[in-house]
Amino acid sequence: MSTQDMEQRQLNLAVDLNDEGLLMIPGPTRVPPEVRAVMTRQMISHRGPDFEELHADVTSRLTKLFHTQGDVVILPSSGTGALEAALVNVASPGDRILSCVMGAFGARFAAIAEAYGLDVERLDVEWGQAPDPDEIVARLQSGGKPFHAVLLTHCETSTGVLQPLDENIKAIRAVAPDVLILVDAVSSFAGAPLYMDEWNIDVTITASQKALMTPPGLGIVAVGPRAREAMAKAKLPRFTWDFEPYLKAPGKPPYTPAVGLWFGLQAALDSIEAEGEEALFARHRRMRDMTREGFQALGLRPLAPAEVASPTVTAAVLPEGIAPGTVLKLAREKGLVLAGAQGHLKDTVIRMGHMGGVQPEHITQAFKILEEIWADLPAAGVNR
Ligand code: PMP
Numbered sequence: 159m160s161t162q163d164m165e166q167r168q169l170n171l172a173v174d175l176n177d178e179g180l181l182m183i184p185g186p187t188r189v190p191p192e193v194r195a196v197m198t199r200q201m202i203s204h205r206g207p208d209f210e211e212l213h214a215d216v217t218s219r220l221t222k223l224f225h226t227q228g229d230v231v232i233l234p235s236s237g238t239g240a241l242e243a244a245l246v247n248v249a250s251p252g253d254r255i256l257s258c259v260m261g262a263f264g265a266r267f268a269a270i271a272e273a274y275g276l277d278v279e280r281l282d283v284e285w286g287q288a289p290d291p292d293e294i295v296a297r298l299q300s301g302g303k304p305f306h307a308v309l310l311t312h313c314e315t316s317t318g319v320l321q322p323l324d325e326n327i328k329a330i331r332a333v334a335p336d337v338l339i340l341v342d343a344v345s346s347f348a349g350a351p352l353y354m355d356e357w358n359i360d361v362t363i364t365a366s367q368k369a370l371m372t373p374p375g376l377g378i379v380a381v382g383p384r385a386r387e388a389m390a391k392a393k394l395p396r397f398t399w400d401f402e403p404y405l406k407a408p409g410k411p412p413y414t415p416a417v418g419l420w421f422g423l424q425a426a427l428d429s430i431e432a433e434g435e436e437a438l439f440a441r442h443r444r445m446r447d448m449t450r451e452g453f454q455a456l457g458l459r460p461l462a463p464a465e466v467a468s469p470t471v472t473a474a475v476l477p478e479g480i481a482p483g484t485v486l487k488l489a490r491e492k493g494l495v496l497a498g499a500q501g502h503l504k505d506t507v508i509r510m511g512h513m514g515g516v517q518p519e520h521i522t523q524a525f526k527i528l529e530e531i532w533a534d535l536p537a538a539g540v541n542r
Contacts, residue, residue, distance in 0.1 A: 179493040182524050184315045184345055184471040184511030186367040186374050189422070192429060193372060193515075196421045204417060210409035212420055217408070219427045220378065223347070223435075224362055226354035228382040231404045234416040237344040237365035240377025242270050243399035244340050244361045245307075248385050250393035251275045253306035256297055258289045260321065261314035262500040267342055268309065274394055277303075285314075285503060286461040286473075288321040291329035298334045307338035313346035313468045316500045317461055318509065320350055320468035324357045331358055338388055344368060347378075348430060349442045349470035349513040360385040369442070369470055371429070371514035372422040381405070426514075442469035445512035445521055452525040453510075456532050461507060470513035473499060475506050480540055482508045485531065494527045 181188050202208040217230045224230065233243055249255070255276045257268035260283040271278045281297050283289045289310075298305060308330055313320045327339060340361045343352055347362070349369035354362050359382065366376035381389075381401060389401060403412035430438060446469040450460045458474035460467060476482060482498045485508055489496050499507035512521060 179495055180520060180524055180527070181495045182510050182512070182516065182520065183495055183497040184368070184509055184513070185365075187369070187371055187511055187513055188515035188520070189371055189373055190426075190429060190515045193422045193425045196425045197373070197418050199418075199421050201417055204411060204415050209411075209415070209417070212417075212424065213409040213411075216420060216424050216427065219431070221380070223427075223430070224352065224354045224380040225356065226362075226380050226382060228354065228380050228385075229405055229408075231379045231381065231401050232415070232420070233377040233379070233399065234375060234413075234419075235377035235399075236367075236374055237342075237363070237377060238266065238270070239399070240344075240363045240365060240379050241267055241342060243377065243396075243401070244363050244379050245271055245274065245276075246392070246394040246396040246399055247381075247401045248338055248340070248361065248388040248392050249274070249276055249306060250391070252277055254279065254303045255307050255309060256281060256294070256305050257309040258294060258311070258321075259283065260287065260289060260311060260317065260319055261285050262316035263314055263342060263344070264309070264311040265501075267311065267340075271309065279305075285501070286317050286319060287463075288319050288466045289326060291326045294326060295329050295333050298330065298337070305334060305337050307340055308334075310339065310341050312341055312343040312352065313350065313470055315345040315471050315509075316473070316503070318468045318471045318473040319462045319466045320346060320470075321466065323352070323359075327357050327359065336384070338385060345470050345513070346468065348438070350468070351435075351439055354380055354382065360388075366419060366423055369513040370423060370426055372419060372426045375416050375419045376423060439469065441518065442513060445469065445516065445518055446472065448518060448521045448525075449510055449512050452521065452528070456525075456528060458508075461503070471509055471511050473503065473507050473509045476508060480535065481505065484535075484540060485528075488531045488534070489527060492527045492530065494524055496524075 258281045338360045347364035362380040364378045366372035367374035449472040453474040461473040497509040
């Protein structure tokens, strides 16, 4: 890159920062200009060839990104709605479910299953760790009624842990070849590799506002053949979230889709494909490493051990005496928006999202701001 190009790029970044601040939360993520631009387009009819074409294009490209021969359903919902949809389509009242909970979002998946009267058994994992395959297997072999489904969170956004899905699913399949495996990939999809068919996942759930760098509002569910069979027998009540009408008539959605967001998602997929999966994942790993190093240099400890550190979000433990609220407020005043944490991590942990539209340059800029804040902390009455 020539010096002039570099200066131009820095200028663009500076303009970007001044105009819009530096949004570094784990979703919604920054939406790149090319995605924002298409969402001002005029609406199209969702009952006709224009939408059918858009649907065919977007779903076929998502299918490739899921690495599945299965089907993709796109709902007008946030990620939670898509998790709920996945469950109600494949389960019946009283079904025994093993829910591996390694943080706030795993707990939510379990809570949804409980709300529907499923017989949920939680495998609680210390927040900041990934589930141990031997423990999952021990639960599956604990006797009693066979488990109908296992719920897993790929990236636990509350802790920044990416669980080794492939390895854990292999262990599950060795003892429960037919159990349904539902994976919450809301904050990993398009930021970390995921091979739905090769890894033997039955239902994969994601949403538009994370690494897909589209505004919130689209819940995306990929459904494999074992899940299709389960759908035919599943008795949980469902109407709006019933996949059947979506799958029966692809491109002819039963209810009005969020068309404007579909335009955005299509443009985001253009960008993802132009970058290429390998480069996309390499960029995310680089951003993870930059973020962990940046936090460590300031005296914060990344919560997730390096082996399971997510390429999309990092949670870091603040040094004693520094409250998350203080850091978030000082950062906000300088245009940097970070996230706090949930549950028992609330008073000690901050999180930085580094996925989708976030680029390495944004991370460098974010840490420049954090260094300034750290230099000012004593003046703000905080002991370091
Ligand atoms: N699962 C995970 C892993 C998430 O990160 C989130 C959102 N942070 C959700 C589920 C819920 O998604 P939403 O807020 O879009 O309902």
